[in-house]
Amino acid sequence: xxxxxxxxxxxxxxxxxxxxxxxxxxxxxxxxxxxxxxxxxxxxxxxxxxxxxxxxxxxxxxxxxxxxxxxxxxxxxxxxxxxxxxxxxxxxxxxxxxxxxxxxxxxxxxxxxxxxxxxx
Amino acid sequence: xxxxxxxxxxxxxxxxxxxxxxxxxxxxxxxxxxxxxxxxxxxxxxxxxxxxxxxxxxxxxxxxxxxxxxxxxxxxxxxxxxxxxxxxxxxxxxxxxxxxxxxxxxxxxxxx
Numbered sequence: 001x002x003x004x005x006x007x008x009x010x011x012x013x014x015x016x017x018x019x020x021x022x023x024x025x026x027x028x029x030x031x032x033x034x035x036x037x038x039x040x041x042x043x044x045x046x047x048x049x050x051x052x053x054x055x056x057x058x059x060x061x062x063x064x065x066x067x068x069x070x071x072x073x074x075x076x077x078x079x080x081x082x083x084x085x086x087x088x089x090x091x092x093x094x095x096x097x098x099x100x101x102x103x104x105x106x107x108x109x110x111x112x113x114x115x116x117x118x119x120x
Numbered sequence: 121x122x123x124x125x126x127x128x129x130x131x132x133x134x135x136x137x138x139x140x141x142x143x144x145x146x147x148x149x150x151x152x153x154x155x156x157x158x159x160x161x162x163x164x165x166x167x168x169x170x171x172x173x174x175x176x177x178x179x180x181x182x183x184x185x186x187x188x189x190x191x192x193x194x195x196x197x198x199x200x201x202x203x204x205x206x207x208x209x210x211x212x213x214x215x216x217x218x219x220x221x222x223x224x225x226x227x228x229x230x231x232x
Contacts, residue, residue, distance in 0.1 A: 004163065034219075043124075044209075044222040093163075106152045106213075108166030109220070 003027050004096050006112025013084065014120055020080045021115045023094035029074040030096035034109065035067075038091045047092075050077040084119045091116055122146055124212050126223035133200050134231050140196045141226040143210035147191035152213040154220060155184055155195055159206040167195075167208075200230040 003026040011019050023033055033050040048069055049057040056069035066088075068080040077096075081088055093114035097107055125144040133139050145153065152171045156164040168177045173188040181198045197204055207227045211220035 006163075041224075043224050044211075044220075046219055049219070095164075106169045106171045108154060108156075108169050110166070111156075111163040113161070113163045 001027055002098060002110040004030075004094065004110050004112040006094055006115060008115060009113060010116045010118075012118045012120065015085050016083055017119075018080055018082045019084055019117060020078055021092055021094075021117075023077045023079070023096070023112050025075045025096050025110070028096075028098045028110075030077075030098065031074060033071060033077040033094055033096045035069065035077075035079050036093050036095070038093065044093070047079075052077075081117065084117070086119045089117055089119045122149075122212065122214050122221050124210060124221050124223040126208075126210055126226050128226060129224065130227040130229070132229045132231065135200060135202060137200050137230075138196065138198045139200055139228065140194050141208060141228075143193045143195070143223055145191050145193075145210075145212045145221075146214075147188055149214040150188045150191075150212070151215060153186055153188075153193050154211040154213065155193070156209045156211070157206050158209055158225070164209065195226075197228075200228070202230045202232045204228060205230045 005024045007022050031052045035047045036044045037047050038044050047062045050069045050071040052071045058064045071077040095109035095111045127142050154169050155167040158164040168184045170186040175186045177184050184195045186193045207225040209225040211222045
């Protein structure tokens with residue numbers, strides 16, 4: 001149980017292209033999903049918290065107009081990197097909590113497989 | 121800025137060896153400490169979520185302890201197997217908002 005599907009796994013595209021990454025909870029409902037980014041030899045860094053039916057909450061330093069998040073249903077959140085440039089090349093990964101487990105901080109996160117984004 | 125440190129950065133052991141790694145974190149504002157196992161080309165898998173000082177959790181050959189007063193957690197693997205090869209990540213929840221602050225991980229390679 002608690003499977004999160006993330007697509008695509010790899011994206012290579014030209015500078016200026018917008019790229020959409022999908023994160024789906026397959027067997028549970030997720031009111032909250034997290035989007036992380038990881039640069040080489042660095043730790044996972046939270047970019048934003050995605051809440052179903054409301055605006056995402058972005059971490060300091062993350063441009064909300066650059067990284068558009070849509071969480072229109074209880075099973076799907078999308079991250080769109082708009083007008084991507086080489087500096088946006090990174091590993092992006094989403095995670096989700098199972099809806100109904102409450103707001104306790106002691107619940108694990110369930111992760112997708114991640115998306116490797118390369119902007120030429 | 122809260123910082124989570126993990127050591128060692130990498131570890132090579134022989135099959136059958138027991139091993140352990142450390143996760144250090146600021147002891148103030150502690151809510152929970154998470155451990156995850158991340159195999160290459162797969163998604164991170166939750167191992168433990170620990171909340172109480174002195175807590176000890178076990179899952180098969182893997183166990184973890186927690187000291188919130190001094191700000192560290194140990195992860196132990198007994199009788200390492202090649203399938204244990206992965207990166208082991210710890211993450212601190214420093215507030216009741218589910219945001220996690222991650223360490224860099226310990227990369228474990230178990231040689232058959």
